[in-house]
Structures are given as C-alpha cells and as structure tokens.
Amino acid sequence: MSLAMSKEELADYLAAVFPQVKEDFAIDDLTEDTITMRLLTAERHLRPGGTVSGPSMFALADVCVYAMVLARLGPMALAVTTNCSMDFMRKPEGGAQMVAKCRLLKLGRSLAVGDILMFSEGSSKPVARATMTYSIPPIGSAAASAG
C-alpha cells in the first residue's frame, strides 16, 4: 500500500485530463487510503436559495474516489463509475464551501469502493454521505466501460 502519485502530481494530472476539475475541485489532503477534496463553489453549483445542488455533491463524491484510485494505481489507470448511493441529510450552509472526506474501503483487481462524508466547511454535522464503486478494466484493455 503506497501512493503512485503525490498530491501535486495528482492535481496536475486531473487538471490535464479533466479541465473542469481544475475549476471545480481542489485537493486538500491525500494519504494512502484517504483523500479530502473541496468544491470551489461558484454560481453554477448552487440551487435557488444559495445551497449547493445535488448534482454538484454527486460530482464531488465521484471525483474523490476517481482521484483516490488514480493516486494508488497511477495515471495509466482507467476507471469508470458503476454504482453510487447517496444520502442527503442536512441542508448545506449557504456561503460555506463543501468539503468531502473520502476513505478507500477496497481496491481490488477489478473493483474499487470508496465512501465519502460531506460537510459545509466549519460544521461537524454531515450534509451528505456517498459510496461510489469504480470498475477498473485491465490495463491495456481497449474498453473503458468494462463490466
């Protein structure tokens, strides 16, 4: 269990392959089995009333597990989301950034599972919970949509 990419290498790689990541998300912290990322909240992420939208929270959870898998397997890795479950538990606080704490629960040969708690920055009560499963096609496989 060791990291294939540092936090800086991971951020650079994500910005290169997913340009939208650079504008929407930042990596706060990376360890061998956890990553903390934040949504760089902009108008397009908000619902009327100023709270972060569900799709933006989905995107934040999704990018956490994707980034965690890359950090462990390196930039050659392909991985596609196959399953997601989310619970929306509290209204996000208006004006606060959304911070996601992700744990990698499994990194197998073909499946990775991570779970995520999301908080309005400065609050200890979770706004949402998510679990994401990624399918990891064999390296060299043509198909990124394995499974």
Added chain:
Amino acid sequence: MSLAMSKEELADYLAAVFPQVKEDFAIDDLTEDTITMRLLTAERHLRPGGTVSGPSMFALADVCVYAMVLARLGPMALAVTTNCSMDFMRKPEGGAQMVAKCRLLKLGRSLAVGDILMFSEGSSKPVARATMTYSIPPIGSAAASAG
C-alpha cells in the same frame, strides 16, 4: 390518483422556479404515475470523449422524480431529495440525447420514491438506473429540509 398539473403547467412551473431546468431538460410525456424527460445535451453535460457525465445523469434522474411529485401534489408542494442509488451500466452513445423513463413507486404522506431507467435515444439497452427518494414536508411547514 389524478394529476394536479398538466404537462404544460408542470413545464411552465419548473421553468419559473428552476431556470436551469428550462435549458437542460424537457418533458416528453406525463401520466398519473410515469414521466419521461430528456436531457437537452449541451457541451457542459459532456465528459471528454463526448459522453454524458455522471452528474448530468444524476440531475436528470433527480428532476424526473421532483417533477412527478409536483405533478401529483401541485405547485405548493415542497420536496427534498433524501436518498439516491444509481447503477451506471453502459457507456452512453456519443451524440445521442439521454432519455429517462420514470415510474412513481410510492407517494406517501412524507416520502415519495421513483425509479428511473435512462437510455441513449434510439437504443433499448439502459445506460443507467436510478432510484430517488424525496421527503415531503407538511404543507405550511417552514422547513424544506425535513426529516
């Protein structure tokens, strides 16, 4: 079991309260317990490679159940997403619009549940499956984030 709003009334109401709905989604069909909606695919909904992104599919599933609840309960209704599960099963076809067929499985006093199958238009194989639960606060309740 009858509709509180017609398809046209529902579309007008959604456009008024969620301006982004007008640009992103259209209602194809509405019955007492089903709704068919489509994503009006634009550049911002796509991943590199031209396929529809996960967050865009989440948003499509979410708006279906929200619209279905409104259609049944009328525009006074408040409803907030509390749970979501999704399975991403096939790569969307590039260039095709995404169509979601939603069934309302339950409309109780405090919870509504709908499930959704999503297809690339013209294909019969589902790209994704979703279930969304909405919490319905009592009418007149101050809190839109009940539960």
Added chain:
Amino acid sequence: MSLAMSKEELADYLAAVFPQVKEDFAIDDLTEDTITMRLLTAERHLRPGGTVSGPSMFALADVCVYAMVLARLGPMALAVTTNCSMDFMRKPEGGAQMVAKCRLLKLGRSLAVGDILMFSEGSSKPVARATMTYSIPPIGSAAASAG
C-alpha cells in the same frame, strides 16, 4: 441472448447447491431476461405481527438475480453479490406470500445487474424495490470473491 438452463433445470441445480433455496423459494416463471420467484413463507421469515422480515426480502431479491445469472450462463458460473440497494415502501400484507419480479438489466463480462419489485401476492402496489449487482469471476478463476 438465450437461456442456458430451463426453469426446471435451474430449480434442480439451485436445490442441489443451496439446500435452503428448496425450502424457502420457488421459481414461478423464467424468460431470457426476467424471472419471477416467491418466498415460501414460514414462521422463520416473519417479524412479530406476521409481516415478512427485511432479511427475508433481501434474500428473495438476492436469489432472483443469482438464479437469473445462472439461467443465462449455466451451472459453471460463479457469481458473488457486490452491491445492493433496497427501498421498503409498504408494509407487507400478513398471510400473503411475497412475489418478486426481477429484470436482468445488464449481463456483462464481469458484472450483472438486476432489479426487482416485490409484491404481497394479490396486490399491485410494490412492497419493496431492490437492485443487486453480481460480480462474475472469469470461469476457471480460483477466486469466487473477485473484484
């Protein structure tokens, strides 16, 4: 798309490899992408009050997708549950058998997904909804717990 086993072959095979299936479940109907099974309700499946328990409904949903995968791939197939989502929507009717209608949504090289609606026999309102994902290790693979 064709069946590798008939309904009778499937029932015999399940009874041989999972003795508890014989006592707990019966196959009502099998097509190329659907299966209908029922819980042969006994005292051990009930909660106080006489309604079918959650674990019994989980077991019914799980066996449906397992049986469907076997019916398509044949008795050599290994398959292990990797993910489940369930929504419990109505109280089961006391004294009625529980019937599950399952559709196979995907049968890929390494993942299968089925969804299930469960009804108290004689009622058209779903008691519960479930989705089950199975991981299918390559035939000949030593590990039944792939992924």
Added chain:
Amino acid sequence: MSLAMSKEELADYLAAVFPQVKEDFAIDDLTEDTITMRLLTAERHLRPGGTVSGPSMFALADVCVYAMVLARLGPMALAVTTNCSMDFMRKPEGGAQMVAKCRLLKLGRSLAVGDILMFSEGSSKPVARATMTYSIPPIGSAAASAG
C-alpha cells in the same frame, strides 16, 4: 444528545420485543452516536463453505441502526426501515464472528440514518459496508409504516 437507555436496558428491551435478537445478536458497545454489535454466528447464518450469508449481514446492519435509534429515543419509539444500501467487499473469514461498527449520522424528526462497517473479528479490512435509513413515525401515531 444523550442516551435514553443504557446498553443493558437496550439489550433487555430488544430481547423482549424481538426474541430472535437474543439468539442472533449481542451489543458490544454503545455511545451517544455509535453502537458495536456482533452476529452470534450459528449454522443458520452460513452459506455453503462456512461464510456468513448476505441476509445475515443485512440483518446485522439493520438491527444496529434500529438499536441505536431506540437507545436515543427510548422504548416508546417506533421506527421502520425505508432504505438500505450495501457493498459486499471481501469474503468473510470462515469461523470468525462478524462485528458491525455503526455510526448514527442523522437523527431527525422523521428520518434517521446510520452507516455500518462490518469486519470478521480480528481483521481490520471491512467485509461489507451498509447504510440504513429508518422512518420514525410521530409518537402516538397508529401507523408503524409511515412515509
């Protein structure tokens, strides 16, 4: 945030209202927002090969959140499972008891959410992950199947 019942009161109450709990489950530890319970593994919980079955893991996750809600709200509380998501990540170790660590993520007026990690005793790698949502009908409400 304080407990309405001690660990001993909770165990006695569960044994009285759910006789099967007494034989199947034990409470290891209880705090204001966590509970640790174990499956008292017997032949009926096992699959061929000696590993704990999926329905038994579902039952363990379910009883954890139910017990946690009771511990906080007291024995008058009614609560019914409305949603579950589970990920099965590793094969349980044969012969080892299954231990579940549950955190209460939300205890609202009408919904409670808990998540659970399950381990084969003595191992630090999670066998399964679950989230359970309970609906809590108003005290005095006739209907235990609210929502």
